[in-house]
Amino acid sequence: MADVYNWQLGRTIPYPYPEAHPQKQFAAVFNINRCIGCQTCTGACKATWTFSRGQEYMWWNNVESKPYGGYPQHWDIKILEMLDAAQQKTGKPAQWDTTQTDAKKPYGTYNGLTIFEANDPTQQALGYIPNDAEWRAPNFYEDTSTAYKGDNLGISTEGASLPEHQTWFFYLQRLCNHCTYPGCLAACPRKAVYKRPEDGIVLIDQSRCRGYKKCVEACPYKKSMFRGTTRTSEKCVACYPRVEGNDPLSEGVPMETRCMAVCPGKIRMNGLVDIAQDGSWVESPQHPLYHLVKVEKIALPLYPQLGTEPNIYYIPPRWAPRAYLHQMFGPGVDQALERYAAPSRETLAVLQLFRASQKMVFRYEIQEGPLVHEMQIKGKPWQMYNDTVIGFDSKGREIARLPVVEPIHERPKERLNSI
Amino acid sequence: MLKQKILILCALLTLAALLLWFKIPVASSQGPTLIAARVTDALPSQDLNSALWQQATALEIPLSAQTVTRPMLLETNVKAVTARALYNDQQLAVLVEWADATDNSQMVRIQDFRDAVALQFPIVEGLPFVCMGQQGVNVNIWHWKADWQQDLVAWQDMNSVYPNMNVDSYPFAEGQNPAPSDYTDANYVPAYELGNLMATPHKSSVEDLTAGGFGTLTSQPLDAQNVQGHGEWNNNQWRVIFTRNLTSAETEDINFAEGKMYSLAFAAWDGANNERNGQKSTSEWISLQIGKPAPVTKVTTADTITATPPSPQEIAIPLGLIVVPLVLVILVRTLMGKDEEPSE
Numbered sequence: 039m040a041d042v043y044n045w046q047l048g049r050t051i052p053y054p055y056p057e058a059h060p061q062k063q064f065a066a067v068f069n070i071n072r073c074i075g076c077q078t079c080t081g082a083c084k085a086t087w088t089f090s091r092g093q094e095y096m097w098w099n100n101v102e103s104k105p106y107g108g109y110p111q112h113w114d115i116k117i118l119e120m121l122d123a124a125q126q127k128t129g130k131p132a133q134w135d136t137t138q139t140d141a142k143k144p145y146g147t148y149n150g151l152t153i154f155e156a157n158d159p160t161q162q163a164l165g166y167i168p169n170d171a172e173w174r175a176p177n178f179y180e181d182t183s184t185a186y187k188g189d190n191l192g193i194s195t196e197g198a199s200l201p202e203h204q205t206w207f208f209y210l211q212r213l214c215n216h217c218t219y220p221g222c223l224a225a226c227p228r229k230a231v232y233k234r235p236e237d238g239i240v241l242i243d244q245s246r247c248r249g250y251k252k253c254v255e256a257c258p259y260k261k262s263m264f265r266g267t268t269r270t271s272e273k274c275v276a277c278y279p280r281v282e283g284n285d286p287l288s289e290g291v292p293m294e295t296r297c298m299a300v301c302p303g304k305i306r307m308n309g310l311v312d313i314a315q316d317g318s319w320v321e322s323p324q325h326p327l328y329h330l331v332k333v334e335k336i337a338l339p340l341y342p343q344l345g346t347e348p349n350i351y352y353i354p355p356r357w358a359p360r361a362y363l364h365q366m367f368g369p370g371v372d373q374a375l376e377r378y379a380a381p382s383r384e385t386l387a388v389l390q391l392f393r394a395s396q397k398m399v400f401r402y403e404i405q406e407g408p409l410v411h412e413m414q415i416k417g418k419p420w421q422m423y424n425d426t427v428i429g430f431d432s433k434g435r436e437i438a439r440l441p442v443v444e445p446i447h448e449r450p451k452e453r454l455n456s457i
Numbered sequence: 458m459l460k461q462k463i464l465i466l467c468a469l470l471t472l473a474a475l476l477l478w479f480k481i482p483v484a485s486s487q488g489p490t491l492i493a494a495r496v497t498d499a500l501p502s503q504d505l506n507s508a509l510w511q512q513a514t515a516l517e518i519p520l521s522a523q524t525v526t527r528p529m530l531l532e533t534n535v536k537a538v539t540a541r542a543l544y545n546d547q548q549l550a551v552l553v554e555w556a557d558a559t560d561n562s563q564m565v566r567i568q569d570f571r572d573a574v575a576l577q578f579p580i581v582e583g584l585p586f587v588c589m590g591q592q593g594v595n596v597n598i599w600h601w602k603a604d605w606q607q608d609l610v611a612w613q614d615m616n617s618v619y620p621n622m623n624v625d626s627y628p629f630a631e632g633q634n635p636a637p638s639d640y641t642d643a644n645y646v647p648a649y650e651l652g653n654l655m656a657t658p659h660k661s662s663v664e665d666l667t668a669g670g671f672g673t674l675t676s677q678p679l680d681a682q683n684v685q686g687h688g689e690w691n692n693n694q695w696r697v698i699f700t701r702n703l704t705s706a707e708t709e710d711i712n713f714a715e716g717k718m719y720s721l722a723f724a725a726w727d728g729a730n731n732e733r734n735g736q737k738s739t740s741e742w743i744s745l746q747i748g749k750p751a752p753v754t755k756v757t758t759a760d761t762i763t764a765t766p767p768s769p770q771e772i773a774i775p776l777g778l779i780v781v782p783l784v785l786v787i788l789v790r791t792l793m794g795k796d797e798e799p800s801e
């Protein structure tokens with residue numbers, strides 16, 4: 039066991055292998071607020087990677103409706119319960135200490151147990167193997183909200199209003215987090231799971247895997263899956279040929295994955311961030327992911343308390359109960375929502391880059407435009423500028439140029455109804 | 458509990474090291490001996506009830522839970538195996554029997570784990586670490602798998618466990634229920650494409666493997682798979698026969714010769730208890746004597762017979778060199794807390 043630094047938790051955690059970080063890390067930001075639950079992402083992954091025999095139940099990408107939905111069923115409740123049971127034994131509550139925050143611990147320090155600390159000593163990490171019934175029917179509870187309180191017809195007379203809706207659900211888009219300290223990798227006794235030094239993508243070597251399902255057991259996000267026909271485990275490959283720039287469409291530059299690129303809700307932005315030797319993100323203020331995760335901190339890791347340092351970041355849904363969001367995304371939620379509700383001039387421009395190109399954006403520039411709107415948000419003045427954001431690919435070529443205000447093109451009156 | 462077991466193990470290993478240091482040859486006094494009985498007939502490689510098995514003396518070998526490296530097992534379900542061995546001019550056959558209340562012979566569903574049993578032989582002189590050998594001291598492992606046995610009857614596939622499963626089609630594959638080999642583009646079954654034996658139709662229910670320490674277990678190539686197996690579950694008991702030619706041309710295989718003594722260890726997995734990899738029950742090294750004892754001290758492979766038997770000192774020093782650092786490593790790790798290397 040080595041001690042490794044997990045910046046999402048603001049402290050070191052035990053891990054079977056010492057720190058050795060990739061040069062770049064595959065990462066993404068998902069804006070939950072915009073997701074329409076269309077499952078286009080889910081279908082795109084399926085049609086690309088998991089349409090063969092033995093993979094019928096596999097959804098490397100899935101979108102589940104929270105709070106009830108989950109694929110496999112109740113995966114998060116189950117692992118959180120296990121974590122809690124171990125925590126109870128310590129006699130101390132799991133807490134975030136947010137009194138001190140800095141670049142090395144942007145959300146403060148988590149004092150509770152992670153899956154690498156709550157495990158029994160016979161295992162490398164805390165975990166469980168969901169059975170086939172749990173993986174079946176991934177859309178159980180889809181679009182199911184919490185019950186409306188107050189009217190026996192279940193219909194609200196006042197509607198809903200922010201900051202918290204009484205009746206709520208939201209979509210959670212999930213794929214492998216290509217974690218910095220993967221549970222799957224830690225648990226594989228054969229070292230068949232590896233993290234690529236060039237992009238941090240976590241893969242299972244299909245020639246070495248012997249189907250022990252230790253990775254299935256130890257991945258807290260349940261994103262390593264067993265294939266009954268080959269008797270080996272498989273997982274999201276981060277569409278690595280696209281990330282490598284080897285897809286014929288990509289013209290040799292890194293391209294966003296299938297599930298990211300197809301998103302009609304434009305909720306996803308995928309990229310590669312530079313990683314320093316100590317595992318921190320190299321300062322690059324004009325990288326859109328760096329801006330959203332590190333500068334503005336409006337995108338947060340999913341269940342950071344599990345300890346694996348996941349690399350998919352979420353802009354939390356504005357309408358969900360805060361306690362639920364704190365459990366899911368940690369203590370950064372309040373600030374993230376505040377900043378997302380009244381985005382800075384720069385953030386508003388960066389948000390336009392979502393789905394502006396299939397190629398990964400490595401840098402953006404902003405050309406200032408005129409003030410177009412002034413209003414009050416939560417009693418504070420807020421201005422909107424029609425700036426233009428320009429995105430560049432890995433070779434510094436322009437790949438996207440978008441204004442904040444979408445241009446409106448009106449159909450001439452005489453053609454109003456024509457198709 | 459676990460710490461205690463590790464401490465006991467350390468104490469035993471230290472004792473072994475001291476015995477060796479003081480030139481007390483543990484090697485020749487080590488464990489019980491399984492004596493392979495010579496027969497002239499063909500070996501009963503598929504016949505569990507053959508009268509020939511009565512000619513071999515049964516030896517009960519105790520197993521204990523693997524608690525050296527993670528993942529490990531705390532309590533063992535397979536407390537002992539009973540072994541018998543026969544040989545003739547060409548082949549060696551080992552019959553292993555153990556109690557198991559359930560037959561776990563399929564691996565298609567996510568929650569399925571197989572019953573299995575393995576024999577392990579050192580392939581160079583000297584006794585390597587009993588769990589998977591160690592770096593530079595390889596072991597040859599014969600691993601019988603209940604699901605592979607079942608696969609020989611009919612390859613177990615999705616429709617074996619989900620007969621009513623409905624799928625519209627499988628692109629790039631032939632037939633309605635394509636097995637891995639029916640894919641026109643094998644990239645869609647990568648484990649098969651890469652020759653992973655887990656995904657490849659089997660020639661035998663036994664996999665022939667090599668290991669040289671934790672995490673190094675490697676299947677021998679498909680054309681070097683030369684151990685045959687036959688197993689049946691009945692009346693809460695598994696009975697499994699391993700058969701192989703006495704000699705093998707493969708450098709990673711053990712070779713046997715009449716009159717010689719070899720080392721052997723057993724491991725067993727109870728699928729119903731989710732046992733796999735290092736979560737297993739293992740024996741200590743025991744001796745395997747092929748036929749009548751020859752008047753030489755034990756050696757471990759036929760290839761390494763020397764004209765004069767090695768002196769206890771010759772055995773003790775290399776063994777001490779192996780055992781003492783190992784004990785130190787385990788002691789240090791035990792003292793430092795939970796920090797084992799991954800296993801198998």
Ligand code: SF4
Nearest residue numbers: 214215217221222257
């Ligand atoms: S999400 Fe799970 S499968 Fe993916 S890297 Fe993390 S632990 Fe491994």
Ligand code: SF4
Nearest residue numbers: 083274276277295297
């Ligand atoms: S990154 Fe690629 S492999 Fe992974 S979930 Fe998305 S589409 Fe599937």
Ligand code: SF4
Nearest residue numbers: 073076077079301303
């Ligand atoms: S494609 Fe986009 S909008 Fe549709 S479900 Fe997936 S993440 Fe949500």
